[in-house]
Amino acid sequence: MKTKSFNIFFTSLLLLLSAQIYADEAPQASPNLGTTVLNETDTFKAFGGKEGLVKIMDDFMINLIQDPRTKPFFDNEKQTFIKAMLVEQICEILNGGCKYPGRDMATSHANMKVNRAAFNALVESFQFAMDKHNVPFTAQNKLLAKLAPMYREIETTTGDAVPPAALN
Amino acid sequence: MHQIKLPLSICAISIASLLLSQNSNAESMSYSNKLLLTGGVSQVEGAAGGGLTPWAVIGGYGTNNEIGGNVHYTYAKTGDYKLDSYGLTVGFYDRFELSIAEQKFDVNNLRKKVDAALPGAIGRNEISQTIIGAKVRVLGEAVLDADTWVPQVAVGFQYKKNHDGDFVKSAVVGAKSDHGVDFYIAATKLLLDKNLLLNSTLRFTKANQFGLLGFGGSRHDNYQPQLEVSAAYLLSKNVAIGAEYRMKPNNLKSPANDALFGGANVVELKEHDAFDLFIAYAPTKNISLTAAYVNLGNIATVDAVGADFGHQDGVYLSVQFGI
Numbered sequence: 001m002k003t004k005s006f007n008i009f010f011t012s013l014l015l016l017l018s019a020q021i022y023a024d025e026a027p028q029a030s031p032n033l034g035t036t037v038l039n040e041t042d043t044f045k046a047f048g049g050k051e052g053l054v055k056i057m058d059d060f061m062i063n064l065i066q067d068p069r070t071k072p073f074f075d076n077e078k079q080t081f082i083k084a085m086l087v088e089q090i091c092e093i094l095n096g097g098c099k100y101p102g103r104d105m106a107t108s109h110a111n112m113k114v115n116r117a118a119f120n121a122l123v124e125s126f127q128f129a130m131d132k133h134n135v136p137f138t139a140q141n142k143l144l145a146k147l148a149p150m151y152r153e154i155e156t157t158t159g160d161a162v163p164p165a166a167l168n
Numbered sequence: 169m170h171q172i173k174l175p176l177s178i179c180a181i182s183i184a185s186l187l188l189s190q191n192s193n194a195e196s197m198s199y200s201n202k203l204l205l206t207g208g209v210s211q212v213e214g215a216a217g218g219g220l221t222p223w224a225v226i227g228g229y230g231t232n233n234e235i236g237g238n239v240h241y242t243y244a245k246t247g248d249y250k251l252d253s254y255g256l257t258v259g260f261y262d263r264f265e266l267s268i269a270e271q272k273f274d275v276n277n278l279r280k281k282v283d284a285a286l287p288g289a290i291g292r293n294e295i296s297q298t299i300i301g302a303k304v305r306v307l308g309e310a311v312l313d314a315d316t317w318v319p320q321v322a323v324g325f326q327y328k329k330n331h332d333g334d335f336v337k338s339a340v341v342g343a344k345s346d347h348g349v350d351f352y353i354a355a356t357k358l359l360l361d362k363n364l365l366l367n368s369t370l371r372f373t374k375a376n377q378f379g380l381l382g383f384g385g386s387r388h389d390n391y392q393p394q395l396e397v398s399a400a401y402l403l404s405k406n407v408a409i410g411a412e413y414r415m416k417p418n419n420l421k422s423p424a425n426d427a428l429f430g431g432a433n434v435v436e437l438k439e440h441d442a443f444d445l446f447i448a449y450a451p452t453k454n455i456s457l458t459a460a461y462v463n464l465g466n467i468a469t470v471d472a473v474g475a476d477f478g479h480q481d482g483v484y485l486s487v488q489f490g491i
Contacts, residue, residue, distance in 0.1 A: 117201035145361035
């Protein structure tokens with residue numbers, strides 16, 4: 001009897017402890033998110049929440065089309081869709097309560113060839129958009145640290161970049 | 169002046185031809201697509217890095233299918249010495265780096281003091297050396313691999329030829345050679361979510377005061393491992409502040425102390441480690457400016473003639489132009 005009550009007590013304690021640990025953990029990421037979810041929400045707030053992300057993505061897309069290095073990749077009918085997907089993806093990464101419903105990074109970039117120059121050009125356009133919306137540098141880098149390793153799936157060439165239209 | 173003009177014009181021509189060759193192939197060639205400041209700045213020996221230490225980054229703004237490069241001029245002034253340095257750094261495909269630098273070390277203050285007691289012992293106002301460097305990135309991606317602790321790692325060498333061999337090998341200094349090769353391995357990691365860049369470099373060297381006082385000496389004439397560490401905090405995309413510490417060997421013991429002064433430590437050549445505190449600013453990818461406080465400790469002190477030069481610290485300024 002003594003052993004049994006001790007076991008119950010011990011199991012309850014373990015459950016309580018693990019519940020405590022999991023309470024601090026970030027939500028489980030959507031299968032195609034491509035990274036983990038931030039375990040805090042201050043960065044999401046620094047981006048102005050989901051409304052902030054929508055505004056940043058609008059300017060981001062304008063920058064991408066102004067830049068000749070990225071224009072061929074984004075100057076097409078998919079702009080609205082891409083912006084909406086980016087908002088969902090980044091909102092989820094920043095622990096903003098969203099669920100990214102899109103494809104994984106390898107699949108969504110399968111019909112184009114992205115090189116490092118194009119990848120970095122996109123990062124620069126994104127930084128300009130975040131700057132314009134006064135996202136603090138530290139918050140920007142918290143997000144970029146989540147996005148940067150995606151170069152492994154997105155970059156598929158070390159040669160010339162090839163936009164989707166040219167491959168279709 | 170003649171000496172400084174020629175290599176500088178070579179640098180200018182090289183960088184101009186680099187720009188032209190890329191522009192003429194504008195259809196297929198692109199350039200300057202690395203992110204701002206991620207190629208480091210030219211360190212004092214010409215390699216891409218911080219101010220004092222080479223980092224694992226490849227100089228210039230070229231990505232893995234581009235060539236980048238820059239020219240730099242560096243001026244350092246401590247209490248009693250002055251260093252002018254300029255050179256060219258070229259990065260190929262974010263993989264290889266070649267560099268050449270010319271250093272001129274002004275020892276006029278020391279000469280004036282020493283000449284009063286021992287005329288002609290130094291016999292020159294400056295010591296110069298040429299440094300040719302090469303570096304290859306062997307693994308890692310310092311900036312983008314933000315989800316792992318694996319750093320970017322590069323190995324390199326710096327061949328140094330001192331042009332005042334007759335002096336540095338004389339009985340006053342006692343270096344064993346006027347040329348030498350430093351070998352190093354560098355690891356660089358950007359902790360992007362913390363705005364922090366860390367670097368650690370292990371150098372095997374026989375160089376005295378970077379090679380300005382030759383290589384090897386009466387105390388040691390063997391390769392010794394020296395650790396060099398840097399930390400930089402990014403304040404924004406184009407401004408970084410940081411600190412560096414560079415260990416240096418202590419090879420020299422002036423043969424003149426035994427030969428002329430009965431073993432008394434009259435000519436003190438004890439070498440200290442160096443450190444700096446820097447700020448680097450890159451308004452565009454074509455220009456970067458570095459300002460630092462630098463501390464080199466003792467270089468050469470001759471108390472007997474009033475050359476109490478044991479604590480050399482001062483200002484370090486560097487400007488770099490490139491693509």
